[in-house]
Amino acid sequence: MTDLPKAIDSYTKSLDCVHCGLCIEACPTYDVLGLETDSPRGRIYLMRALAEERIEDPYSIRPALDRCLGCRACETVCPSGVQYGQLIETVRSEMADRWPEKGLASRLRRFLLTHVVARQGRLRLAFRFAWLAERIGLRWLARKTGLLPATMDRLVPHVPAGRFRRSLAGLHKPKGEVRGRVQLFTGCVMEQVFGDINQKTLTLLLDNGFEVEVPKQQRCCGALHLHNGQASVTHGLARENIEAFSGDVPVIHNSAGCGAALAEYGEVLGDEDAERFSARCRDITAFLDDVGMSATPAPFPHRVAYDAPCHLCHAQKVRRAPSDLLRQVPDLELVQHPDSENCCGSAGIYNILQPELAGEIGRKKARHLIETGAEVVATGNPGCMMQIRAHLAECGSNSRVVHPIELLLADRDKS
Amino acid sequence: MLSTHMQDVLRQLQDRFGEQRALVAPDELRAYECDGFTIEKGLPLAVVVPETTAEVQWVVQFFNTHGIPFVARGAGTCLSGGPTPNRDAVVIETARMKAVLDVDYDDMIAVVQPGLVNLHLTREVCGEHLHYAPDPSSQSVCTIGGNIAENSGGPHCFKYGMTTDHVLAVEVVLPDGRLAKFGHPSAARGPHELDLVGLFTGSEGTFGIATEITVRLSPDPECVYTMLASFQTMEAACGAVSSIVSAGIVPAALEILDQATIRAVEASVFRAGYPQDAAAVLLVELDGAELAVEEDAAEIRETFRTHDAIRVQEASDPEERTRLWKGRKGAFGAMGRLSTDLYVLDGVVPRTRLVETLQKVTEIGERHRVTLTNVFHAGDGNLHPNISFDGRDEDERARVLQAGHEILELCVAMGGSITGEHGVGSEKLSHVPLMFDDADLDTMERVRRVFNPRDLCNPGKAIPERSGCAEVSKWPAMVEHVLRQEEA
Numbered sequence: 089m090t091d092l093p094k095a096i097d098s099y100t101k102s103l104d105c106v107h108c109g110l111c112i113e114a115c116p117t118y119d120v121l122g123l124e125t126d127s128p129r130g131r132i133y134l135m136r137a138l139a140e141e142r143i144e145d146p147y148s149i150r151p152a153l154d155r156c157l158g159c160r161a162c163e164t165v166c167p168s169g170v171q172y173g174q175l176i177e178t179v180r181s182e183m184a185d186r187w188p189e190k191g192l193a194s195r196l197r198r199f200l201l202t203h204v205v206a207r208q209g210r211l212r213l214a215f216r217f218a219w220l221a222e223r224i225g226l227r228w229l230a231r232k233t234g235l236l237p238a239t240m241d242r243l244v245p246h247v248p249a250g251r252f253r254r255s256l257a258g259l260h261k262p263k264g265e266v267r268g269r270v271q272l273f274t275g276c277v278m279e280q281v282f283g284d285i286n287q288k289t290l291t292l293l294l295d296n297g298f299e300v301e302v303p304k305q306q307r308c309c310g311a312l313h314l315h316n317g318q319a320s321v322t323h324g325l326a327r328e329n330i331e332a333f334s335g336d337v338p339v340i341h342n343s344a345g346c347g348a349a350l351a352e353y354g355e356v357l358g359d360e361d362a363e364r365f366s367a368r369c370r371d372i373t374a375f376l377d378d379v380g381m382s383a384t385p386a387p388f389p390h391r392v393a394y395d396a397p398c399h400l401c402h403a404q405k406v407r408r409a410p411s412d413l414l415r416q417v418p419d420l421e422l423v424q425h426p427d428s429e430n431c432c433g434s435a436g437i438y439n440i441l442q443p444e445l446a447g448e449i450g451r452k453k454a455r456h457l458i459e460t461g462a463e464v465v466a467t468g469n470p471g472c473m474m475q476i477r478a479h480l481a482e483c484g485s486n487s488r489v490v491h492p493i494e495l496l497l498a499d500r501d502k503s
Numbered sequence: 504m505l506s507t508h509m510q511d512v513l514r515q516l517q518d519r520f521g522e523q524r525a526l527v528a529p530d531e532l533r534a535y536e537c538d539g540f541t542i543e544k545g546l547p548l549a550v551v552v553p554e555t556t557a558e559v560q561w562v563v564q565f566f567n568t569h570g571i572p573f574v575a576r577g578a579g580t581c582l583s584g585g586p587t588p589n590r591d592a593v594v595i596e597t598a599r600m601k602a603v604l605d606v607d608y609d610d611m612i613a614v615v616q617p618g619l620v621n622l623h624l625t626r627e628v629c630g631e632h633l634h635y636a637p638d639p640s641s642q643s644v645c646t647i648g649g650n651i652a653e654n655s656g657g658p659h660c661f662k663y664g665m666t667t668d669h670v671l672a673v674e675v676v677l678p679d680g681r682l683a684k685f686g687h688p689s690a691a692r693g694p695h696e697l698d699l700v701g702l703f704t705g706s707e708g709t710f711g712i713a714t715e716i717t718v719r720l721s722p723d724p725e726c727v728y729t730m731l732a733s734f735q736t737m738e739a740a741c742g743a744v745s746s747i748v749s750a751g752i753v754p755a756a757l758e759i760l761d762q763a764t765i766r767a768v769e770a771s772v773f774r775a776g777y778p779q780d781a782a783a784v785l786l787v788e789l790d791g792a793e794l795a796v797e798e799d800a801a802e803i804r805e806t807f808r809t810h811d812a813i814r815v816q817e818a819s820d821p822e823e824r825t826r827l828w829k830g831r832k833g834a835f836g837a838m839g840r841l842s843t844d845l846y847v848l849d850g851v852v853p854r855t856r857l858v859e860t861l862q863k864v865t866e867i868g869e870r871h872r873v874t875l876t877n878v879f880h881a882g883d884g885n886l887h888p889n890i891s892f893d894g895r896d897e898d899e900r901a902r903v904l905q906a907g908h909e910i911l912e913l914c915v916a917m918g919g920s921i922t923g924e925h926g927v928g929s930e931k932l933s934h935v936p937l938m939f940d941d942a943d944l945d946t947m948e949r950v951r952r953v954f955n956p957r958d959l960c961n962p963g964k965a966i967p968e969r970s971g972c973a974e975v976s977k978w979p980a981m982v983e984h985v986l987r988q989e990e991a
Binding site for chain 1: 523526528529530531533534535537538539541550552578579580596598599601618620641643644645768770771772773833834835836837838839840843844845
């Protein structure tokens with residue numbers, strides 16, 4: 089080819105792939121659909137063809153690219169080191185600009201992500217309304233009238249009471265000796281839906297002797313926007329977060345999806361400040377495993393399966409820490425779970441955008457978890473918790489789903 | 504633009520299989536235009552994903568009726584263009600037919616569907632200390648159906664034989680849509696029957712589509728021991744291989760990686776701790792009864808010493824062994840670190856002429872200014888020179904093809920062959936006449952016509968088309984005539 093295609097960022101990344109195909113079996117969508125177009129190698133090939141202007145109608149390859157979960161299991165097995173996650177996000181962003189998705193739903197999604205999720209004040213307000221709506225029975229009504237399908241109803245969590253949605257902003261000091269200081273990232277939806285886990289994370293850090301600063305000005309991490317092809321929104325949020333978390337202490341996060349996004353600010357923004365910030369970000373389990381727990385967790389005499397969130401094991405490469413910590417819980421029996429590192433189908437808001445495929449992947453995960461005989465499933469990402477919870481229930485299991493840190497507390501009833 | 508007739512055919516296909524199991528949009532079909540051999544491409548007319556034998560039959564009959572060629576595809580990891588569509592063929596994707604249908608643990612036999620991943624079969628039976636022996640380097644993704652089409656090999660085939668030695672029976676959808684059964688699980692290749700399983704295995708998808716495959720399982724060896732020796736020269740590494748084999752030791756595998764390969768592997772996720780200052784590493788795996796393995800290991804250690812090995816690593820626990828192997832198995836993909844494209848060659852030479860051949864291969868590479876690395880099954884003399892290149896550079900691509908051509912000529916001149924395990928596909932069609940004369944090729948062609956009289960099943964593969972062979976071109980009509988008479 090003499091006429092070189094336009095230099096698009098992603099193009100060079102697509103060239104790292106030599107088409108060996110060792111990735112395809114790691115891909116959850118290939119596993120279900122059996123299509124090359126729905127495998128990492130196939131998607132890379134299509135993205136490369138797009139950059140080389142060999143694709144006549146970009147809209148026709150869009151469904152295959154949209155069906156990618158972004159779980160990045162392919163990166164773990166790729167011998168060429170293709171940075172697939174960054175590749176597909178760049179291409180999604182390019183596509184959103186040049187060949188925007190049509191339809192009301194996608195416009196609504198973009199609007200919500202930009203004007204609600206990215207604005208914590210509005211998000212808090214929205215959740216207050218949602219809580220009220222649930223209280224006066226609107227959700228019940230929606231379910232009864234079929235407006236809210238049963239599968240969705242199982243997936244969407246109930247809005248917790250106001251005291252669990254409060255901001256934790258401020259400086260918190262431990263009772264005893266101080267081992268060090270950290271900052272805590274509390275997330276956007278995480279704060280509103282899983283506020284109790286943020287509180288428990290805080291308690292756990294305090295119990296283990298850390299001073300915890302929760303910056304008030306922190307914002308949403310921007311991961312969902314990046315997955316949705318809205319790179320510029322992510323860039324803005326990233327800059328605000330870097331400013332909010334000034335200093336040089338570790339930035340602790342407890343949601344694998346957010347953590348992966350924070351860890352990539354350096355790559356996404358490409359400047360030194362961002363790189364320094366990214367290097368400070370640590371998942372709570374990786375951090376605790378490193379520094380060691382000084383407070384012994386309360387005994388937990390149950391069989392527990394650890395399910396690894398993709399954005400923790402594949403994106404952040406945190407593999408052993410959660411299990412290592414769980415093994416330190418007295419009486420806890422950690423069961424074998426060979427399917428642990430396969431995606432559960434949650435993938436941000438994928439389970440809402442691609443309910444059928446996500447459902448199939450979720451059911452498979454639930455079946456594997458049931459086979460382990462675990463009474464409790466621990467996984468460190470809110471999306472995965474919701475997805476696994478919904479599909480375990482659908483498959484008739486009453487196993488509980490918790491965040492690993494919930495099992496590490498010295499006094500589980502306290503917080 | 505497609506003719507109205509074709510459009511109608513595709514519409515019928517989508518009506519039958521739905522949009523997710525029948526792709527027809529040309530842009531989506533791009534993903535199917537090549538396998539691991541990316542130099543030659545061919546866009547399919549459509550891709551269809553059957554889930555049952557009956558559906559495969561339906562598809563084959565349907566396209567046979569319309570005179571449209573078709574080709575079966577598994578994981579698309581073939582390295583010779585086997586499943587790359589020719590003449591606008593329709594791709595029949597077997598990835599959804601991946602069930603293990605039956606396992607007989609006592610008789611050590613498994614019946615599987617063609618889309619089952621090679622390694623998944625071993626995973627299924629490993630609890631009973633069994634495994635499926637042929638282990639292509641892509642075994643974590645490639646399918647048994649594809650292995651049969653190409654008669655795939657792998658590192659352990661030095662001791663345990665190729666795919667053909669492990670296939671007992673196949674159920675085949677013939678190119679006209681009829682279902683045939685070759686072989687028998689209890690008496691493979693009995694003296695009373697023609698060895699059709701043997702013929703079918705390695706026919707590169709031109710004799711029909713296997714829909715049910717009965718394979719032999721092998722018991723796990725009592726003990727496995729892996730040794731990795733590094734050498735300062737390639738000559739020393741090859742010398743060690745010759746000494747080991749001529750001493751009468753039959754290791755389970757004997758693999759050599761050259762320095763460039765070692766460095767690429769060490770920079771990848773398949774990092775195995777191979778010493779990067781070595782000119783070559785030799786990976787030897789021994790298996791069998793513990794005493795015998797120990798005895799062989801001692802002798803091999805001595806061989807390493809006499810051939811001036813600079814470092815020897817040994818591993819007996821599974822985790823460490825897997826790590827030593829990981830580098831070898833991921834070597835192909837790791838080449839992505841060297842350039843944008845990769846051409847994996849597959850020539851065979853007599854083991855005693857390895858050193859001489861490798862020297863000449865290096866000369867060819869230098870003469871054509873191409874980046875050449877070597878990783879190979881040394882025990883079988885099966886070379887895999889890998890040429891890394893930028894496929895967008897027309898001139899470089901031409902030099903790569905020329906170098907590849909000369910390397911294969913060299914292998915034949917050395918008394919070897921143009922393919923050890925990757926098949927002819929479309930890649931080596933022009934090299935086939937280097938090894939076979941007209942009478943040989945006529946015979947092959949006639950055999951193919953018996954199975955595939957209309958040449959609709961994976962056309963343009965394995966056997967080069969030759970002009971001026973009147974008898975061959977008469978064959979399809981004759982066969983059809985005879986078949987029709989038989990049916991009537």
